[in-house]
Amino acid sequence: MNRFFSCKNLIQVFITGLVLSVSGLLGCKKVLDKPDLGAIPGSEVWTDLNLSTAFLNNIYFNAMPNWPDATNHVSDEGAGGGSTLYGQLTVNSITYWPYADVRSINLLLQQVPGAPFTESDKNSLIGQALFLRAWLYFQLVSRYGGVPIILTPQSLEDNLNVTRNKTSECITQIIKDLDDAAALLPASWSTDNAGRATRGAALALKGRVLLHYASEQFNPAQDQSRWQTAYNANKAAMDSLTKYGNALMPDFRNLWFVEGNANTEAIMVTRFSYPGRAQTHDASVRPLEESQNFTGGDQPSLELVNAFPMKNGLPVTAQGSGYNPQAYWLNRDPRFATTIVHNGDPWALSGKTGRIQWTFSGGEAISGTFSGFYTRKTIFEGYKPFDAEHSGTDWIEIRMAEVMLNYAEAANEVGNVQVGYDMLNAIRKRAGIDAGTDGNHGLKPGMTKAEMRAAILLERRLELAFEGKRDQDLRRRRLYASVLNGKKRTGLDIRLIKFGGKAADFFAAYATGTINLATDYFSYFSETPKMLDPNNEINYKDEYYFYAIPLEHLQKNPNLQQTKGWDGGTFDPLL
Structure with missing residues (x-):
């Protein structure tokens, strides 16, 4: 491959x-x-x-971005994210300063126009470089607000003590780079070159940038003109991607394992291989008995487990949903089974047909899950432990489902609620949720803008779970205080209550085929909520929406202002 x-x-x-x-x-x-x-x-x-x-x-x-294992923990998806979520960050906690790569990009942009290449080859190199510069600057701005805009390769003769540009100036430059890149990049590449930036990737990233810029992190006063701009950009991205054949893959579970041009959903991809550049995400998510050197990542919280609706699309708390608390995994949104691995769930890791994942206390041979759950999403079951530590599964940073959700959200904010219905219905249909008599896949008919906004954010939480997007959504819409602060995330403490609590005796009885967990689960197990934040309540501080510039950069460049809210900072990231 x-x-x-x-x-x-x-x-x-x-x-x-x-x-x-x-x-x-x-x-x-x-x-x-x-x-x-x-x-x-x-x-x-x-x-x-x-x-x-x-x-x-x-x-x-x-x-290019890697698998977002760390950011998945800075939300209500699972445990982790301690210093950020507990309000313990310092000015030096968040360090991201990719100016060495920005300099390399600027050097390429300076040299290639005069190179003895064809115009087509020059355009290809320049378009890709502009895309990558926009990506790096967006990563900076999303963390710190305005940062120094440097568009030429600095030398020792230049004044290196630059100042921070306004956030608005940075966004303008990012959008210019993406517009210029989109004009130069092809709609697709050959299979050998799949993974390079495309016109669609530039347009999709532009839509994401402007969605963030319209959201409350950057736009607390909710200037509606920003939402209109975001809507226009995301509609343009949708139109272009659709025109050139991008679409939802038919199979939600396996879309991660289709690579290259055959994956119509993948828009921006970081490619991995072994030997070559492998990744350890598979190993970090699997239980240690089917992994090596890594484990403990992306263990779902009970809050995420309960957020998935039923197969009819209704919330588990809704009257008539059909939710059965005695077998909570049955008849759920099919994405539940793709995302969540629960106690007693078949999970054929290492290609072991018939393998069952047990998560009760004493049920795992080595260590165990802290939350009572694992995630199945993106994990290739056929890998042996060595393969999991050297995984070649590509990371999809932007996929069509996100573009559709970005479009839906921006459309809703400018008053076009119907686009929200159109996009959510398409995504829920692909997921396998029943259409229902009204064709709305469990969505409430006649939603207001506020109701549709909540429905879109929920759909993002489910569709994009463990893709590094939940913490971005909480940040850009300034939701940490209302959604998480003052709370503790929970998991399940699962105990065997028969056979004297002896796992070996239970396994022997289960092997006879006489135990039906779908009808008798709680005859064998007790489940008690447990705190995933045992010592601290979540306390995400308001100043965290724009982090401090680490002291090492301030000491090297006395012209850099510190961000407001941090050690007497004077730089306003909202300008």
């Missing part, structure tokens, strides 16, 4: 006295035929298309 980060040899490129490690990552067979790859002068990089491409590939390697 072709992978984005696949070539193994390293090319040492010497540029202005700096040694840059450049991986020949994409379309690099000719690069590997080059003689004397140990020392290539910078002048050769910008006269050889293969070397320029390898330079760009190294930026991809550094800049």
Whole structure:
């Protein structure tokens, strides 16, 4: 299978006295035929298309996002996120300062226009670089607000003590880069080059950026013109992606395991492979008995478990939903079974047909889940433990379902509630939720803007669970105080109450086929809520919506202002 980060040899490129490690990552067979790859002068990089491409590939390697294991814990999806959620951050806690990669991008943008390449090749390199610069600046702005905008490769002769630009200026530059990138990028790439930035990725990222900029984190006064701009951008992204064949994949569970151009849902992708660039997300989520060196990640909270509706689309608390608390996993939104692994759930890890996942106390051979649940989503069951630690499953940063939800949210905020219904119905239909007599897949008819807003945020929580989007949604809509503060997340303490609590005796009885958990679960087990935050209530502080600039950067550059709310900071991130 072709992978984005696949070539193994390293090319040492010497540029202005700096040694840059450049991986020949994409379309690099000719690069590997080059003689004397140990020392290539910078002048050769910008006269050889293969070397320029390898330079760009190294930026991809550094800049593209990884699996969001850490951010999944800074929300109500599962346990973790302690210092952030408990109000214990310092000015040095959040460090993200990718200006070395920004400089590499700026160097490419400076050199490529004069390179002896075809206009098509120049446009390709420039479009991709602009996309990556926009991505990096958006990551900075979403954390800190306005940051220094640097558009040329600085040298020691330049004034390096730059100031922070306004947040609005940064957003303007990000959008310009994405517009310029979209005009230069193709709608798709060949299979070998799948994973590079496309026109659709630029438009989708633009839609996401403007959705964030319209939301309360950046727009507490709710200037409606920002929502209109976000709506226009997301509609344009939807129209373009649909035109060029992007669509929801038919199978929600397996969409993560279809790679390259065959995956019509994947819009922005970081590719992985083994050997090459592998990832450990699979290992970190699996129980330790079917993993190695990693475990404990993405264990769902009881709050997330209870958020999934029934297969008829109704909340579990709704009258007539059909919810059975004695077998809470039955007849749920099919995404429940794809996302949640519960006690007694079949889970054929390592390809073990008939394997059952037990999460009761004493039921796991090694260690165990803290919350009482595991997540099945994105985890390839056929991997053996070694494979899980060296997984090649690609990370999809933006997929069509998110674009649809972004479009729905922006449309709703400008008064077009029907677009919300259209997008949610399409997503719920793909999920397998029953249409119902009204065709609304369990959605309340005639919703107000506020009701539709809540429905969209819930759908994002379910559809995008453990994709690093929940904490973004809580941040951009300033919901931490109303949703989580003063609370403690919960899981389940599950105990065997028969066979004297002896797991071996229960397993022997279960193997006979005489135990039916769908009808007799609580004859064998007790379940008691347990605190996933045993020592602290959640206390996400208002100043966390824009983090402090770490002291190391302030000390290097005395012209940088600290963010308001942090150690006497004077920089207003809302301007």
